Amino acid sequence: MITVENLTKRYGAFTAVDDISFEVRPGSVVGFLGPNGAGKSTAMRMMTGLNPPTSGRALVLGRPYRDLPMPGRHVGVMLDASAQHPGRSGREVLTLAAMHLGLGADDVAHALNRVGLTDKEAGRRVGGYSLGMRQRLGLAVALIGQPQVLVLDEPANGLDPQGIHWMRTLLRGFASAGGTVLLSSHLLHEVQAVADEVVMIGRGRIVAQGRVDELIQAGGVTVRSMDDGALARGLQAKGVDVTPAAGGLTVSASAEDVGRAALEQGVVLLELRTGAEGGLEELFLQLTAADARDAA
Ligand SMILES: Nc1ncnc2c1ncn2[C@@H]1O[C@H](COP(=O)(O)OP(=O)(O)OP(=O)(O)O)[C@@H](O)[C@H]1O
Structure with a gap:
């Protein structure tokens, strides 16, 4: 469980995260979405004890991250997959993480296997890894302590389509086993595929939140007909x-209502789609267009 309550971060006069509140329940994957500079990383850093909030609080499993005993045994964190020491091999990075948590070589092997890094790859220096391999290693570090909660900043970044599919399966499996997942992304279609719920932020503030299917429904229905005026x-x-x-x-009604209205008007429908055009992506762009700080 992650509980974020009125979380706020100010840097001088600038408010990077502005009074955000949401929950991530066990068994669910929540996507944290926003354009560049929206405040996602800043919020995740506060959730994982790296930055103190100016006000409000973030609790993981009912406590501030810093108050958790051996936090790595409870919360798997991946904030910057490129932060690993380039001179160490993947296995060395994982071994250090394991030692820190009182774990052994079996746990290292298990974590490598779980993220699909081969023995040969694990023996190579991280400096020579592709971005996708770094993401896998970062995820292995996050998973090694068998945590109940995952906090992942842009985990799909740099993964090829197969890698993205693999990540989605892993995170869904983690949540199905009762785990709690919060992941940030700008890959909206990816979030749409993996997340049960989304929290969208722009300029540090929440602009929309809720179940993915409900948010898409809220976009209404898009319809094209032989006589749009009459319809x-x-x-x-x-x-x-x-x-x-x-x-x-674009119509704020159900597809059935639009179909019935077309029948009554004797209008032939050419196209009828539920949801904002382009699904979550269109909704996201609409909601954050005015809020993008930097070019996305
Ligand atoms: N230490 C800091 N001092 C001043 N401003 C900061 C600091 N850290 C972050 N910011 C600003 O806060 C805003 C939010 O940044 P943050 O990195 O959280 O956004 P983000 O949503 O993660 O963006 P991205 O997708 O680009 O990583 C940005 O405008 C950033 O410049």
């Missing part, structure tokens, strides 16, 4: 909001 009039007569969209209409 729009029919829907508006029922008190439904209709907005012209590229080549069609």
